[in-house]
Amino acid sequence: MTVPHPDRVDDPDAPVRTPARGASPWRGQGPVVAVVALGGAVGACARYGAGELWPTPAGGFPWTTFAVNAAGCAVIGVFMVLITDVWAAHRLVRPFFGTGVLGGFTTFSTYAVDVRKLFDTGHAGVGLGYLAATPCAALAAVWLAVTATRRILVRRQR
Template sequence: MTVPHPDPLERPDSPVPAPAGGSSPWHGQGSVVAVVALGGALGATARYAAAELWPASAGTFPWTTFTVNVVGCAVIGVFMVLITEVWAAHRLVRPFFGTGVLGGFTTFSTYAVDIQKLVDTGHPGVGLGYLAATLCAALAAVWLAVTATRRTLARRQR
């Protein structure tokens, strides 16, 4: 089968055409990227401090990462109710605090690495328990935080 009017192939060295209007696809996104980066640095620093203050021993349940993730999920639940149902937040608040600070604070990549380390060092039962407990506790924390925040706000409005 042939194409009646094939589009000419772009050469790999040809410049990418600018979007209509002459602005780049990143136009206006610099501030969002900056606040996410700043928030992420703050959140990751807080997580690192928690790990330094409360280190986990090899082969044991990683309580610090577990606690950080559950607390972070609860804060996300409260935060999302407040900025979507209560306050008209500035457009950079959600990227800064939600994506940046809380995204840097919660550490589901470390969660995955912790599970792998537990399995690799002969502690698959602890790893499986940690896998299930974190997932259940994080989801429960978000749900409880959202529910409690909404109920508290409803009582205040009476």
């Protein structure tokens, strides 16, 4: 059985609402797309700067990308606790900082390229270590950051 019209479940005499003509679907999403793009540019620039400051030698373990991904995941853990448990954040904060800045800062595409380069250049052992260590470090960083942030918040409430 289907409901004839979801707006009229409780009141069969309620008027049917139709969307206004000409309303652009981008009208509500435009600001979100803009802040994600802006945040992504900020995060990508920060990641690029880290790579320039601490370049990885050919065949070496990509410590910079590894550290950026782990640190970014830790910040995501702290941020998500704060905006879900503590703050009533503006609707654009999460897309700007979480998706944009931290999405642009963390770089799992570079992780994949680094693994491929290590294998292609005959450094399979380093590549396998990096392949296994990065997701483990990222998950551990999120978990530790969430756990620590929640414990700190509980202690501050006492």
